[in-house]
Amino acid sequence: MSYVREPTRACVRARERERPLTVHDLNQLLLVCSLVLLVAVAAVRISSRSGLPSLLVYLGIGVLMGQDGIGGIRFDDAELTQVIGYAALVVILAEGGLGTKWKEIKPALPAATALALAGTGISVGVTAAGAHYLVGLDWRQALIIGAVVSSTDAAAVFSVLRKIPLPARVTGTLEAESGFNDAPVVILVVAFSHSGPMEHWYVLVGEIALELAIGAAIGIAVGFLGSWGLRHVALPASGLYPIAVMAIAVTAYAAGAMAHGSGFLAVYLASMVLGNAKLPHWPATRGFADGVGWIAQIGMFVLLGLLVTPHELGDDILPALVIGLVLTMVARPLSVVACLVPFRVPWREQALMSWAGLRGAVPIILATIPMVSGVRDSRTIFNIVFVLVVVYTLLQGPTLPWLARKLNLGGGPEAADLGIESAPLERLRGHLLSFGIPEGSKMHGVEINELRLPAGAAVTLVVRDGKSFVPLPTTVLRRADELLVVATDPVRDAAENRLRAVAAGGKLAGWLGTNGAN
Numbered sequence: 001m002s003y004v005r006e007p008t009r010a011c012v013r014a015r016e017r018e019r020p021l022t023v024h025d026l027n028q029l030l031l032v033c034s035l036v037l038l039v040a041v042a043a044v045r046i047s048s049r050s051g052l053p054s055l056l057v058y059l060g061i062g063v064l065m066g067q068d069g070i071g072g073i074r075f076d077d078a079e080l081t082q083v084i085g086y087a088a089l090v091v092i093l094a095e096g097g098l099g100t101k102w103k104e105i106k107p108a109l110p111a112a113t114a115l116a117l118a119g120t121g122i123s124v125g126v127t128a129a130g131a132h133y134l135v136g137l138d139w140r141q142a143l144i145i146g147a148v149v150s151s152t153d154a155a156a157v158f159s160v161l162r163k164i165p166l167p168a169r170v171t172g173t174l175e176a177e178s179g180f181n182d183a184p185v186v187i188l189v190v191a192f193s194h195s196g197p198m199e200h201w202y203v204l205v206g207e208i209a210l211e212l213a214i215g216a217a218i219g220i221a222v223g224f225l226g227s228w229g230l231r232h233v234a235l236p237a238s239g240l241y242p243i244a245v246m247a248i249a250v251t252a253y254a255a256g257a258m259a260h261g262s263g264f265l266a267v268y269l270a271s272m273v274l275g276n277a278k279l280p281h282w283p284a285t286r287g288f289a290d291g292v293g294w295i296a297q298i299g300m301f302v303l304l305g306l307l308v309t310p311h312e313l314g315d316d317i318l319p320a321l322v323i324g325l326v327l328t329m330v331a332r333p334l335s336v337v338a339c340l341v342p343f344r345v346p347w348r349e350q351a352l353m354s355w356a357g358l359r360g361a362v363p364i365i366l367a368t369i370p371m372v373s374g375v376r377d378s379r380t381i382f383n384i385v386f387v388l389v390v391v392y393t394l395l396q397g398p399t400l401p402w403l404a405r406k407l408n409l410g411g412g413p414e415a416a417d418l419g420i421e422s423a424p425l426e427r428l429r430g431h432l433l434s435f436g437i438p439e440g441s442k443m444h445g446v447e448i449n450e451l452r453l454p455a456g457a458a459v460t461l462v463v464r465d466g467k468s469f470v471p472l473p474t475t476v477l478r479r480a481d482e483l484l485v486v487a488t489d490p491v492r493d494a495a496e497n498r499l500r501a502v503a504a505g506g507k508l509a510g511w512l513g514t515n516g517a518n
Contacts (some may be wrong), residue, residue, distance in 0.1 A: 007498030064307015065328035087301035094249035095293030097271025119335035130326030153360025183262035214261025223273025242288030320387035443507035457487035457495035
Protein backbone atom coordinates (compact mmCIF):
# COMPACT_ATOMS: atom_id res chain seq x y z
CA MET A 1 0.00 0.00 0.00
CA SER A 2 2.79 2.42 0.82
CA TYR A 3 4.28 1.67 -2.63
CA VAL A 4 1.07 2.95 -4.20
CA ARG A 5 0.57 5.92 -1.92
CA GLU A 6 4.11 7.31 -2.11
CA PRO A 7 4.15 7.70 -5.89
CA THR A 8 0.71 9.20 -5.61
CA ARG A 9 1.99 11.83 -3.18
CA ALA A 10 4.98 12.45 -5.46
CA CYS A 11 2.66 12.93 -8.40
CA VAL A 12 0.57 15.35 -6.38
CA ARG A 13 3.68 17.32 -5.44
CA ALA A 14 4.80 17.31 -9.07
CA ARG A 15 1.40 18.54 -10.17
CA GLU A 16 1.59 21.26 -7.53
CA ARG A 17 4.95 22.35 -8.84
CA GLU A 18 3.64 22.36 -12.40
CA ARG A 19 0.33 24.01 -11.60
CA PRO A 20 -0.91 26.68 -14.05
CA LEU A 21 -0.32 30.37 -13.50
CA THR A 22 -2.79 31.80 -10.99
CA VAL A 23 -3.99 35.32 -10.35
CA HIS A 24 -1.75 35.44 -7.25
CA ASP A 25 1.28 34.52 -9.36
CA LEU A 26 0.33 37.18 -11.90
CA ASN A 27 0.04 39.78 -9.16
CA GLN A 28 3.51 38.88 -7.88
CA LEU A 29 4.94 39.07 -11.39
CA LEU A 30 3.35 42.48 -11.98
CA LEU A 31 4.70 43.71 -8.64
CA VAL A 32 8.25 42.62 -9.50
CA CYS A 33 8.06 44.13 -12.99
CA SER A 34 6.68 47.42 -11.70
CA LEU A 35 9.39 47.65 -9.04
CA VAL A 36 12.08 46.97 -11.64
CA LEU A 37 10.62 49.68 -13.88
CA LEU A 38 10.49 52.18 -11.00
CA VAL A 39 14.09 51.47 -10.06
CA ALA A 40 15.13 51.73 -13.71
CA VAL A 41 13.30 55.03 -14.18
CA ALA A 42 14.97 56.39 -11.04
CA ALA A 43 18.28 55.20 -12.47
CA VAL A 44 17.76 57.44 -15.51
CA ARG A 45 18.35 60.38 -13.20
CA ILE A 46 21.64 58.88 -12.07
CA SER A 47 22.79 58.23 -15.61
CA SER A 48 21.82 61.73 -16.79
CA ARG A 49 23.74 63.36 -13.94
CA SER A 50 26.83 61.18 -14.28
CA GLY A 51 26.92 61.19 -18.09
CA LEU A 52 26.90 57.39 -18.21
CA PRO A 53 24.79 55.77 -20.92
CA SER A 54 21.71 54.36 -19.21
CA LEU A 55 22.34 50.90 -20.61
CA LEU A 56 25.05 50.31 -17.97
CA VAL A 57 22.57 51.02 -15.18
CA TYR A 58 19.99 48.65 -16.64
CA LEU A 59 22.56 45.93 -17.25
CA GLY A 60 23.59 46.32 -13.62
CA ILE A 61 19.99 45.84 -12.50
CA GLY A 62 19.81 42.64 -14.53
CA VAL A 63 23.08 41.35 -13.10
CA LEU A 64 21.90 42.08 -9.54
CA MET A 65 18.70 40.17 -10.20
CA GLY A 66 20.61 37.23 -11.71
CA GLN A 67 21.96 34.06 -10.17
CA ASP A 68 25.13 35.74 -8.89
CA GLY A 69 23.22 38.72 -7.50
CA ILE A 70 20.77 39.35 -4.72
CA GLY A 71 17.81 38.19 -6.84
CA GLY A 72 19.17 34.71 -7.44
CA ILE A 73 17.21 34.31 -10.70
CA ARG A 74 18.69 31.64 -12.96
CA PHE A 75 18.12 32.53 -16.60
CA ASP A 76 20.02 31.01 -19.54
CA ASP A 77 17.55 31.05 -22.44
CA ALA A 78 19.60 32.64 -25.24
CA GLU A 79 16.91 32.05 -27.85
CA LEU A 80 14.23 33.88 -25.85
CA THR A 81 16.69 36.69 -25.18
CA GLN A 82 17.39 36.98 -28.90
CA VAL A 83 13.69 37.16 -29.79
CA ILE A 84 12.90 39.76 -27.13
CA GLY A 85 16.05 41.67 -28.02
CA TYR A 86 15.04 41.84 -31.67
CA ALA A 87 11.59 43.10 -30.70
CA ALA A 88 13.07 45.74 -28.42
CA LEU A 89 15.54 46.79 -31.10
CA VAL A 90 12.67 47.35 -33.52
CA VAL A 91 11.02 49.72 -31.04
CA ILE A 92 14.32 51.52 -30.33
CA LEU A 93 15.04 52.00 -34.04
CA ALA A 94 11.49 53.25 -34.54
CA GLU A 95 11.89 55.80 -31.74
CA GLY A 96 15.26 56.87 -33.12
CA GLY A 97 13.90 57.26 -36.63
CA LEU A 98 10.94 59.33 -35.42
CA GLY A 99 13.36 61.71 -33.72
CA THR A 100 15.76 62.04 -36.67
CA LYS A 101 15.44 65.36 -38.48
CA TRP A 102 15.75 65.04 -42.23
CA LYS A 103 17.33 68.48 -42.61
CA GLU A 104 20.20 67.35 -40.34
CA ILE A 105 20.67 63.88 -41.77
CA LYS A 106 20.35 64.78 -45.46
CA PRO A 107 23.80 66.40 -45.88
CA ALA A 108 25.38 63.55 -43.89
CA LEU A 109 23.64 60.71 -45.71
CA PRO A 110 26.47 59.76 -48.12
CA ALA A 111 29.09 59.76 -45.36
CA ALA A 112 26.83 57.80 -43.00
CA THR A 113 26.11 55.21 -45.69
CA ALA A 114 29.82 54.79 -46.37
CA LEU A 115 30.49 54.31 -42.66
CA ALA A 116 27.62 51.83 -42.27
CA LEU A 117 28.75 49.68 -45.21
CA ALA A 118 32.44 50.06 -46.09
CA GLY A 119 33.35 51.22 -42.59
CA THR A 120 31.68 48.20 -41.05
CA GLY A 121 33.59 45.90 -43.39
CA ILE A 122 36.93 47.49 -42.47
CA SER A 123 36.10 47.32 -38.78
CA VAL A 124 35.13 43.64 -39.01
CA GLY A 125 38.35 42.71 -40.81
CA VAL A 126 40.71 44.62 -38.53
CA THR A 127 38.99 43.50 -35.30
CA ALA A 128 38.85 39.87 -36.45
CA ALA A 129 42.57 39.96 -37.28
CA GLY A 130 43.33 41.30 -33.80
CA ALA A 131 41.16 38.63 -32.17
CA HIS A 132 42.89 35.89 -34.18
CA TYR A 133 46.54 36.94 -33.90
CA LEU A 134 46.56 38.64 -30.48
CA VAL A 135 44.00 36.55 -28.55
CA GLY A 136 44.37 33.24 -30.37
CA LEU A 137 40.76 32.67 -31.44
CA ASP A 138 40.15 30.61 -34.57
CA TRP A 139 39.05 32.51 -37.65
CA ARG A 140 35.34 31.69 -37.35
CA GLN A 141 35.17 32.90 -33.75
CA ALA A 142 37.30 35.94 -34.59
CA LEU A 143 35.08 36.91 -37.52
CA ILE A 144 31.94 36.49 -35.40
CA ILE A 145 33.33 38.76 -32.68
CA GLY A 146 34.56 41.25 -35.28
CA ALA A 147 31.11 41.42 -36.86
CA VAL A 148 29.25 41.53 -33.54
CA VAL A 149 31.18 44.47 -32.08
CA SER A 150 31.41 46.47 -35.32
CA SER A 151 27.81 47.67 -35.03
CA THR A 152 27.35 50.97 -33.23
CA ASP A 153 24.33 50.85 -30.95
CA ALA A 154 21.33 53.02 -31.84
CA ALA A 155 20.09 53.29 -28.25
CA ALA A 156 23.50 54.32 -26.90
CA VAL A 157 24.13 56.81 -29.72
CA PHE A 158 20.68 58.41 -29.50
CA SER A 159 20.76 58.69 -25.69
CA VAL A 160 24.26 60.19 -25.53
CA LEU A 161 24.56 62.37 -28.63
CA ARG A 162 21.23 64.16 -28.22
CA LYS A 163 22.48 65.55 -24.90
CA ILE A 164 25.63 67.06 -26.49
CA PRO A 165 25.37 70.24 -28.63
CA LEU A 166 27.44 68.93 -31.56
CA PRO A 167 27.46 70.25 -35.14
CA ALA A 168 24.52 68.95 -37.14
CA ARG A 169 26.77 67.10 -39.60
CA VAL A 170 28.45 65.09 -36.84
CA THR A 171 25.19 64.21 -35.09
CA GLY A 172 23.45 63.39 -38.36
CA THR A 173 26.28 61.14 -39.55
CA LEU A 174 26.51 59.19 -36.30
CA GLU A 175 22.75 58.78 -35.90
CA ALA A 176 22.28 57.65 -39.49
CA GLU A 177 25.22 55.25 -39.22
CA SER A 178 23.79 53.66 -36.08
CA GLY A 179 20.43 53.25 -37.80
CA PHE A 180 21.92 51.81 -41.00
CA ASN A 181 24.71 49.50 -39.83
CA ASP A 182 22.59 47.01 -37.87
CA ALA A 183 21.36 45.44 -41.11
CA PRO A 184 24.70 44.41 -42.69
CA VAL A 185 26.11 43.33 -39.33
CA VAL A 186 23.16 40.99 -38.64
CA ILE A 187 23.68 39.38 -42.06
CA LEU A 188 27.40 38.88 -41.39
CA VAL A 189 26.90 37.42 -37.91
CA VAL A 190 24.28 34.96 -39.17
CA ALA A 191 26.52 33.95 -42.08
CA PHE A 192 29.59 33.44 -39.88
CA SER A 193 27.53 31.50 -37.30
CA HIS A 194 26.00 29.16 -39.87
CA SER A 195 27.28 25.59 -39.72
CA GLY A 196 29.37 24.39 -42.66
CA PRO A 197 31.81 26.28 -44.87
CA MET A 198 31.47 30.05 -45.00
CA GLU A 199 30.34 31.68 -48.22
CA HIS A 200 32.71 33.64 -50.40
CA TRP A 201 32.99 37.33 -49.63
CA TYR A 202 31.39 38.42 -52.90
CA VAL A 203 28.34 36.26 -52.16
CA LEU A 204 27.96 37.96 -48.77
CA VAL A 205 28.35 41.40 -50.36
CA GLY A 206 25.64 40.55 -52.88
CA GLU A 207 23.28 39.29 -50.17
CA ILE A 208 23.87 42.39 -48.07
CA ALA A 209 23.23 44.71 -51.02
CA LEU A 210 20.04 42.87 -51.97
CA GLU A 211 18.63 42.78 -48.43
CA LEU A 212 19.43 46.44 -47.88
CA ALA A 213 17.78 47.43 -51.15
CA ILE A 214 14.63 45.46 -50.34
CA GLY A 215 14.49 46.82 -46.79
CA ALA A 216 15.04 50.41 -47.93
CA ALA A 217 12.35 50.22 -50.62
CA ILE A 218 9.79 48.69 -48.28
CA GLY A 219 10.61 51.07 -45.41
CA ILE A 220 10.30 54.20 -47.53
CA ALA A 221 7.10 52.94 -49.19
CA VAL A 222 5.45 52.02 -45.88
CA GLY A 223 6.52 55.32 -44.34
CA PHE A 224 5.05 57.44 -47.14
CA LEU A 225 1.83 55.41 -47.34
CA GLY A 226 1.40 55.53 -43.57
CA SER A 227 2.03 59.27 -43.33
CA TRP A 228 -0.37 59.95 -46.21
CA GLY A 229 -3.07 57.92 -44.49
CA LEU A 230 -2.60 59.59 -41.10
CA ARG A 231 -2.70 63.06 -42.65
CA HIS A 232 -5.86 62.43 -44.64
CA VAL A 233 -7.91 60.26 -42.28
CA ALA A 234 -9.05 61.79 -38.98
CA LEU A 235 -9.02 59.13 -36.25
CA PRO A 236 -11.81 59.29 -33.64
CA ALA A 237 -9.42 59.84 -30.71
CA SER A 238 -6.08 61.64 -30.46
CA GLY A 239 -4.65 58.77 -28.42
CA LEU A 240 -4.92 56.49 -31.47
CA TYR A 241 -2.35 58.45 -33.47
CA PRO A 242 0.71 57.34 -31.43
CA ILE A 243 -0.48 53.73 -31.57
CA ALA A 244 -1.01 53.98 -35.33
CA VAL A 245 2.46 55.44 -35.90
CA MET A 246 4.17 52.65 -33.94
CA ALA A 247 2.02 50.05 -35.71
CA ILE A 248 3.12 51.41 -39.10
CA ALA A 249 6.76 51.25 -38.03
CA VAL A 250 6.44 47.64 -36.86
CA THR A 251 4.60 46.81 -40.10
CA ALA A 252 7.62 48.09 -42.04
CA TYR A 253 9.90 45.74 -40.09
CA ALA A 254 7.63 42.73 -40.57
CA ALA A 255 7.12 43.42 -44.28
CA GLY A 256 10.83 43.88 -44.85
CA ALA A 257 11.76 40.70 -42.99
CA MET A 258 9.07 38.62 -44.73
CA ALA A 259 10.30 39.86 -48.12
CA HIS A 260 13.81 38.60 -47.19
CA GLY A 261 15.06 42.14 -46.84
CA SER A 262 16.48 44.06 -43.92
CA GLY A 263 13.64 44.64 -41.48
CA PHE A 264 15.85 46.82 -39.26
CA LEU A 265 16.62 49.22 -42.11
CA ALA A 266 12.95 49.20 -43.12
CA VAL A 267 11.69 50.19 -39.68
CA TYR A 268 14.30 52.95 -39.31
CA LEU A 269 13.57 54.50 -42.71
CA ALA A 270 9.80 54.20 -42.30
CA SER A 271 10.01 55.89 -38.90
CA MET A 272 12.23 58.64 -40.29
CA VAL A 273 9.68 59.34 -43.03
CA LEU A 274 6.88 59.43 -40.45
CA GLY A 275 8.91 61.65 -38.13
CA ASN A 276 9.38 64.30 -40.82
CA ALA A 277 5.83 64.22 -42.20
CA LYS A 278 4.24 66.69 -39.73
CA LEU A 279 1.61 64.27 -38.56
CA PRO A 280 -1.44 65.22 -36.46
CA HIS A 281 -0.90 65.26 -32.69
CA TRP A 282 2.85 64.98 -33.24
CA PRO A 283 4.06 66.02 -29.73
CA ALA A 284 1.85 63.36 -28.15
CA THR A 285 3.09 60.78 -30.66
CA ARG A 286 6.71 61.72 -30.01
CA GLY A 287 6.22 61.47 -26.26
CA PHE A 288 4.54 58.08 -26.58
CA ALA A 289 7.34 56.73 -28.78
CA ASP A 290 9.93 58.06 -26.34
CA GLY A 291 8.22 56.28 -23.44
CA VAL A 292 7.88 53.00 -25.34
CA GLY A 293 11.51 53.27 -26.37
CA TRP A 294 12.57 53.62 -22.74
CA ILE A 295 10.54 50.56 -21.77
CA ALA A 296 12.14 48.58 -24.61
CA GLN A 297 15.62 49.64 -23.51
CA ILE A 298 14.96 48.82 -19.88
CA GLY A 299 13.50 45.40 -20.62
CA MET A 300 16.20 44.49 -23.12
CA PHE A 301 19.14 45.53 -20.95
CA VAL A 302 17.74 43.93 -17.80
CA LEU A 303 17.22 40.67 -19.70
CA LEU A 304 20.76 40.77 -21.06
CA GLY A 305 22.04 41.38 -17.54
CA LEU A 306 20.13 38.30 -16.38
CA LEU A 307 21.65 36.18 -19.15
CA VAL A 308 25.25 36.90 -18.16
CA THR A 309 26.91 34.90 -15.38
CA PRO A 310 29.47 37.18 -13.66
CA HIS A 311 31.55 34.41 -12.05
CA GLU A 312 32.28 33.03 -15.54
CA LEU A 313 33.74 36.29 -16.84
CA GLY A 314 37.16 36.11 -15.18
CA ASP A 315 39.02 34.31 -17.99
CA ASP A 316 37.43 36.50 -20.66
CA ILE A 317 38.29 39.93 -19.26
CA LEU A 318 41.80 40.18 -20.76
CA PRO A 319 40.76 38.98 -24.26
CA ALA A 320 37.86 41.44 -24.16
CA LEU A 321 40.15 44.33 -23.24
CA VAL A 322 42.62 43.45 -26.00
CA ILE A 323 39.92 43.10 -28.67
CA GLY A 324 38.24 46.29 -27.45
CA LEU A 325 41.54 48.15 -27.66
CA VAL A 326 42.02 47.01 -31.26
CA LEU A 327 38.45 48.00 -32.09
CA THR A 328 38.54 51.40 -30.40
CA MET A 329 42.07 52.55 -31.20
CA VAL A 330 42.70 50.92 -34.60
CA ALA A 331 39.63 49.51 -36.36
CA ARG A 332 37.17 52.35 -35.70
CA PRO A 333 39.57 55.23 -36.47
CA LEU A 334 40.80 53.46 -39.62
CA SER A 335 37.27 52.90 -40.88
CA VAL A 336 36.30 56.52 -40.14
CA VAL A 337 39.34 57.96 -41.92
CA ALA A 338 39.03 55.64 -44.92
CA CYS A 339 35.33 56.43 -45.37
CA LEU A 340 35.25 60.16 -44.56
CA VAL A 341 38.40 61.49 -46.25
CA PRO A 342 36.68 61.45 -49.69
CA PHE A 343 33.95 63.68 -48.23
CA ARG A 344 36.53 66.18 -46.94
CA VAL A 345 35.35 65.93 -43.36
CA PRO A 346 37.64 68.00 -41.07
CA TRP A 347 40.07 65.99 -38.96
CA ARG A 348 38.49 67.20 -35.69
CA GLU A 349 35.12 65.78 -36.69
CA GLN A 350 36.80 62.55 -37.78
CA ALA A 351 38.51 62.30 -34.38
CA LEU A 352 35.23 62.78 -32.54
CA MET A 353 33.37 60.28 -34.71
CA SER A 354 36.17 57.77 -34.18
CA TRP A 355 35.67 58.00 -30.43
CA ALA A 356 31.87 58.16 -30.66
CA GLY A 357 31.41 54.66 -32.08
CA LEU A 358 29.44 53.59 -29.03
CA ARG A 359 28.55 49.96 -28.47
CA GLY A 360 25.57 48.89 -26.42
CA ALA A 361 22.87 46.27 -26.33
CA VAL A 362 22.98 45.50 -30.07
CA PRO A 363 26.37 43.70 -29.94
CA ILE A 364 25.25 41.75 -26.86
CA ILE A 365 22.02 40.71 -28.61
CA LEU A 366 23.96 39.70 -31.71
CA ALA A 367 26.26 37.63 -29.51
CA THR A 368 23.29 35.37 -28.77
CA ILE A 369 23.11 34.33 -32.45
CA PRO A 370 26.14 31.99 -32.27
CA MET A 371 24.77 30.62 -28.97
CA VAL A 372 21.46 29.74 -30.63
CA SER A 373 23.29 28.36 -33.69
CA GLY A 374 25.45 26.08 -31.53
CA VAL A 375 28.82 27.59 -32.46
CA ARG A 376 31.71 26.11 -30.49
CA ASP A 377 32.70 28.22 -27.45
CA SER A 378 29.78 30.56 -28.14
CA ARG A 379 29.46 31.29 -24.42
CA THR A 380 33.02 32.61 -24.47
CA ILE A 381 32.11 34.87 -27.39
CA PHE A 382 29.13 36.20 -25.45
CA ASN A 383 31.22 36.86 -22.34
CA ILE A 384 33.95 38.66 -24.32
CA VAL A 385 31.38 40.87 -26.03
CA PHE A 386 29.63 41.65 -22.72
CA VAL A 387 32.84 42.71 -20.98
CA LEU A 388 33.98 44.72 -24.01
CA VAL A 389 30.69 46.63 -24.23
CA VAL A 390 30.57 47.45 -20.52
CA VAL A 391 34.20 48.55 -20.21
CA TYR A 392 34.44 50.64 -23.35
CA THR A 393 31.00 52.21 -22.98
CA LEU A 394 32.02 53.20 -19.47
CA LEU A 395 35.15 54.75 -20.98
CA GLN A 396 33.72 56.41 -24.09
CA GLY A 397 30.30 57.68 -23.04
CA PRO A 398 31.27 60.06 -20.20
CA THR A 399 34.33 61.38 -22.08
CA LEU A 400 32.51 62.41 -25.26
CA PRO A 401 31.45 65.88 -23.99
CA TRP A 402 35.01 66.53 -22.78
CA LEU A 403 36.48 65.51 -26.15
CA ALA A 404 33.96 67.66 -28.02
CA ARG A 405 35.01 70.68 -25.96
CA LYS A 406 38.71 69.95 -26.49
CA LEU A 407 38.13 69.75 -30.23
CA ASN A 408 36.03 72.94 -30.21
CA LEU A 409 33.08 71.12 -31.71
CA GLY A 410 30.35 72.42 -29.41
CA GLY A 411 27.49 73.45 -31.63
CA GLY A 412 26.02 75.85 -29.07
CA PRO A 413 22.46 75.82 -27.77
CA GLU A 414 19.78 75.36 -30.38
CA ALA A 415 16.50 77.22 -30.52
CA ALA A 416 13.83 75.22 -28.78
CA ASP A 417 11.36 73.56 -31.11
CA LEU A 418 7.79 74.83 -30.93
CA GLY A 419 6.31 71.35 -30.63
CA ILE A 420 3.26 72.26 -32.69
CA GLU A 421 0.25 70.09 -31.95
CA SER A 422 -1.96 69.56 -35.01
CA ALA A 423 -5.54 68.28 -34.82
CA PRO A 424 -7.32 67.69 -38.15
CA LEU A 425 -10.82 69.12 -38.56
CA GLU A 426 -11.98 66.68 -41.21
CA ARG A 427 -15.49 67.97 -41.86
CA LEU A 428 -14.32 71.61 -41.92
CA ARG A 429 -11.30 70.79 -44.13
CA GLY A 430 -9.00 72.55 -41.72
CA HIS A 431 -6.46 72.05 -38.96
CA LEU A 432 -6.18 73.33 -35.42
CA LEU A 433 -2.56 74.13 -34.52
CA SER A 434 -1.62 74.69 -30.89
CA PHE A 435 1.79 75.37 -29.36
CA GLY A 436 3.56 77.21 -26.58
CA ILE A 437 6.38 79.72 -27.03
CA PRO A 438 9.43 78.21 -25.27
CA GLU A 439 12.39 79.95 -23.64
CA GLY A 440 14.90 81.13 -26.19
CA SER A 441 12.35 81.41 -28.98
CA LYS A 442 12.72 84.47 -31.19
CA MET A 443 8.95 84.65 -31.43
CA HIS A 444 9.12 86.59 -28.14
CA GLY A 445 8.44 90.25 -28.89
CA VAL A 446 6.85 89.62 -32.30
CA GLU A 447 3.44 91.15 -33.06
CA ILE A 448 0.65 88.96 -34.44
CA ASN A 449 0.65 90.77 -37.79
CA GLU A 450 4.44 90.30 -38.02
CA LEU A 451 3.97 86.53 -38.11
CA ARG A 452 2.81 87.06 -41.72
CA LEU A 453 0.84 83.83 -41.79
CA PRO A 454 -0.48 82.79 -45.21
CA ALA A 455 -4.04 83.68 -46.22
CA GLY A 456 -6.31 81.04 -44.75
CA ALA A 457 -4.49 80.86 -41.39
CA ALA A 458 -5.05 83.04 -38.33
CA VAL A 459 -4.19 83.20 -34.64
CA THR A 460 -7.56 82.84 -32.96
CA LEU A 461 -6.65 82.58 -29.27
CA VAL A 462 -3.77 83.39 -26.92
CA VAL A 463 -3.44 82.00 -23.39
CA ARG A 464 -1.23 84.11 -21.10
CA ASP A 465 -0.81 83.69 -17.35
CA GLY A 466 -3.77 81.33 -17.24
CA LYS A 467 -6.12 83.76 -19.02
CA SER A 468 -7.26 83.44 -22.63
CA PHE A 469 -8.12 86.25 -25.05
CA VAL A 470 -8.63 86.87 -28.75
CA PRO A 471 -5.54 88.77 -29.96
CA LEU A 472 -5.44 91.94 -32.02
CA PRO A 473 -3.07 92.32 -34.99
CA THR A 474 -0.84 94.47 -32.76
CA THR A 475 -0.75 92.01 -29.81
CA VAL A 476 2.87 91.33 -28.83
CA LEU A 477 3.70 87.70 -28.13
CA ARG A 478 5.67 86.70 -25.04
CA ARG A 479 7.53 83.67 -23.75
CA ALA A 480 5.25 81.01 -22.24
CA ASP A 481 2.28 82.21 -24.31
CA GLU A 482 0.13 79.44 -25.73
CA LEU A 483 -1.35 80.04 -29.17
CA LEU A 484 -4.23 78.51 -31.07
CA VAL A 485 -4.01 78.81 -34.86
CA VAL A 486 -6.70 77.73 -37.33
CA ALA A 487 -5.50 76.91 -40.85
CA THR A 488 -7.34 75.64 -43.90
CA ASP A 489 -6.13 72.37 -45.36
CA PRO A 490 -4.23 73.85 -48.36
CA VAL A 491 -2.11 76.23 -46.23
CA ARG A 492 -1.58 74.02 -43.18
CA ASP A 493 2.05 73.17 -44.06
CA ALA A 494 2.88 76.74 -45.05
CA ALA A 495 1.46 78.06 -41.77
CA GLU A 496 3.46 75.59 -39.69
CA ASN A 497 6.65 76.33 -41.66
CA ARG A 498 6.16 80.05 -41.10
CA LEU A 499 5.61 79.64 -37.36
CA ARG A 500 8.77 77.56 -37.03
CA ALA A 501 10.70 80.08 -39.11
CA VAL A 502 9.70 83.00 -36.89
CA ALA A 503 10.52 80.97 -33.78
CA ALA A 504 14.02 80.31 -35.12
CA GLY A 505 14.76 83.59 -36.94
CA GLY A 506 12.43 86.24 -35.58
CA LYS A 507 10.22 88.62 -37.52
CA LEU A 508 12.83 88.94 -40.32
CA ALA A 509 12.98 85.19 -40.95
CA GLY A 510 11.67 85.47 -44.52
CA TRP A 511 14.23 88.06 -45.58
CA LEU A 512 17.03 86.18 -43.84
CA GLY A 513 16.27 83.05 -45.83
CA THR A 514 14.72 81.09 -42.96
CA ASN A 515 11.50 79.49 -44.07
CA GLY A 516 11.12 76.76 -41.49
CA ALA A 517 10.89 73.94 -43.97
CA ASN A 518 12.37 70.65 -42.91
